[in-house]
Amino acid sequence: MADIPSPTLPERKRGSGVRLVYEVLRDEILDLTLQPGSPVDEVALAERFAMSRTPIREALVKLEGEGLVATLPNRSSVVSNIDFLNLNAFFDALTLMYRVTTRLAAEFHSAEDMAQILRRQAVFAEAVDAGDELAMIARNRDFHLTIAEAGRNPYYVQLFGRLLDEGRRILRLYYYPNFQRRQPHPFVLEHEAIIAAVAARDVTLCDRLAKDHADQIVRLIQDMIARDLRQDLPL
Amino acid sequence: MADIPSPTLPERKRGSGVRLVYEVLRDEILDLTLQPGSPVDEVALAERFAMSRTPIREALVKLEGEGLVATLPNRSSVVSNIDFLNLNAFFDALTLMYRVTTRLAAEFHSAEDMAQILRRQAVFAEAVDAGDELAMIARNRDFHLTIAEAGRNPYYVQLFGRLLDEGRRILRLYYYPNFQRRQPHPFVLEHEAIIAAVAARDVTLCDRLAKDHADQIVRLIQDMIARDLRQDLPL
DNA sequence: GTTAACATTCTTGTCGACAAATAAAATACA
DNA sequence: TGTATTTTATTTGTCGACAAGAATGTTAAC
Numbered sequence: 001m002a003d004i005p006s007p008t009l010p011e012r013k014r015g016s017g018v019r020l021v022y023e024v025l026r027d028e029i030l031d032l033t034l035q036p037g038s039p040v041d042e043v044a045l046a047e048r049f050a051m052s053r054t055p056i057r058e059a060l061v062k063l064e065g066e067g068l069v070a071t072l073p074n075r076s077s078v079v080s081n082i083d084f085l086n087l088n089a090f091f092d093a094l095t096l097m098y099r100v101t102t103r104l105a106a107e108f109h110s111a112e113d114m115a116q117i118l119r120r121q122a123v124f125a126e127a128v129d130a131g132d133e134l135a136m137i138a139r140n141r142d143f144h145l146t147i148a149e150a151g152r153n154p155y156y157v158q159l160f161g162r163l164l165d166e167g168r169r170i171l172r173l174y175y176y177p178n179f180q181r182r183q184p185h186p187f188v189l190e191h192e193a194i195i196a197a198v199a200a201r202d203v204t205l206c207d208r209l210a211k212d213h214a215d216q217i218v219r220l221i222q223d224m225i226a227r228d229l230r231q232d233l234p235l
Numbered sequence: 236m237a238d239i240p241s242p243t244l245p246e247r248k249r250g251s252g253v254r255l256v257y258e259v260l261r262d263e264i265l266d267l268t269l270q271p272g273s274p275v276d277e278v279a280l281a282e283r284f285a286m287s288r289t290p291i292r293e294a295l296v297k298l299e300g301e302g303l304v305a306t307l308p309n310r311s312s313v314v315s316n317i318d319f320l321n322l323n324a325f326f327d328a329l330t331l332m333y334r335v336t337t338r339l340a341a342e343f344h345s346a347e348d349m350a351q352i353l354r355r356q357a358v359f360a361e362a363v364d365a366g367d368e369l370a371m372i373a374r375n376r377d378f379h380l381t382i383a384e385a386g387r388n389p390y391y392v393q394l395f396g397r398l399l400d401e402g403r404r405i406l407r408l409y410y411y412p413n414f415q416r417r418q419p420h421p422f423v424l425e426h427e428a429i430i431a432a433v434a435a436r437d438v439t440l441c442d443r444l445a446k447d448h449a450d451q452i453v454r455l456i457q458d459m460i461a462r463d464l465r466q467d468l469p470l
Numbered sequence: 471g472t473t474a475a476c477a478t479t480c481t482t483g484t485c486g487a488c489a490a491a492t493a494a495a496a497t498a499c500a
Numbered sequence: 501t502g503t504a505t506t507t508t509a510t511t512t513g514t515c516g517a518c519a520a521g522a523a524t525g526t527t528a529a530c
Contacts, residue, residue, distance in 0.1 A: 052515045065300035073250045093390040155328040
């Protein structure tokens with residue numbers, strides 16, 4: 001019944017198909033709209049996006065390269081599971097990236113970088129005001145990635161991006177029910193302190209603030225997981 | 236003339252095509268057999284590997300995800316250029332990864348890890364004895380990646396792998412003409428010191444040795460580049 | 471009732487072909 | 501002779517189709 005190419009559907013330009021599928025799937029995976037472990041059917045996606053399987057497959061290859069989907073030979077791909085066994089490895093890398101990227105930002109940022117950072121912080125604060133947890137998580141990621149980009153080290157930016165993405169999945173898993181609408185939100189204050197330290201090019205202070213901020217987030221996640229696991233205890 | 240599917244050609248199993256193309260191209264890119272900036276023709280590769288363009292494309296998407304090839308829309312892909320402008324970012328990240336992975340190896344290695352590390356070191360020493368620079372570069376990468384894997388942090392392993400790959404390209408670009416066949420080679424000695432420190436679980440010593448080793452390699456690369464650039468000076 | 475062999479269905483991996491987009495060549499014009 | 505424009509050709513992005521392999525369901529045997 002889908003044989004007739006409906007002219008009302010958004011006409012995609014040649015070459016944009018893969019990127020579109022990639023971005024949509026990526027967002028849905030990170031938002032847990034696509035749950036970890038759930039199979040990814042190529043034909044279903046092809047129907048949904050009204051395109052052939054070829055661009056779908058290429059998007060899946062990209063996602064596989066980023067570790068967001070896992071593929072078994074001759075079998076369906078699945079959305080990657082969140083690895084709770086290696087969680088301390090995740091925390092370790094996340095903390096290190098928080099520190100080095102903030103340090104480098106203090107050293108190498110330009111005036112335009114600072115403007116962009118302030119803009120991202122404003123958007124983050126808006127999400128906090130609105131109490132929109134999904135937006136908070138995503139905008140927090142944008143904020144810190146912008147700082148990382150000001151540090152001018154693409155290797156760190158890439159790893160940090162992946163780590164923040166993984167954190168987005170974990171936070172999405174727990175954060176919603178526990179949200180505290182405190183004003184001003186502690187994260188907003190910490191962000192402001194970091195911005196000031198970067199602007200002042202104080203590397204040592206940046207390192208300390210970044211470490212504290214990371215520890216804060218790590219503790220938050222650990223608490224949430226502990227609270228959640230406690231509910232599963234048998235009586 | 237290549238229309239007749241020759242039965243003498245190695246029969247590939249279903250599902251192995253992409254991986255084969257990916258691995259071969261990856262090796263050729265890192266060995267500079269495929270020079271940076273050179274275009275990658277899909278139909279030529281399809282003919283060469285005696286398969287359709289579809290698996291070739293998927294392999295290219297994977298390589299693009301790792302930054303080894305760059306793709307312009309509707310135009311030919313090219314082998315990524317070595318970024319000499321951000322070289323200090325590369326050195327910075329490389330040094331940091333040397334340090335943290337060796338530290339973690341000291342903390343978390345198992346007995347099997349040590350055995351594997353010793354095996355890799357032996358193979359590296361063989362390459363040094365043989366004076367095979369290409370093998371030296373590749374086996375040095377294997378050695379340090381094995382140490383990183385003993386540290387049990389997949390995020391570091393992945394970034395470190397990419398950095399060592401990029402280093403392999405850079406070294407390949409300069410190392411060959413300058414090779415010194417000293418015996419015992421300083422790198423072999425440094426590796427042995429690192430192995431001992433990891434086995435002794437001495438985190439502080441590991442950190443220092445890793446930093447020294449990284450500095451050594453960074454200085455080597457910088458010297459080679461400086462020497463090379465000097466030749467290009469106009470008179 | 472349980473297990474084993476078989477057939478069927480479903481999903482993936484690969485293929486050849488076509489059309490859009492770009493690059494190259496040929497032609498027209500100043 | 502140099503530049504602009506049209507034409508040709510090459511290369512990519514996407515498509516539909518087919519076959520191999522795995523998962524599922526069915527029948528048969530014990």
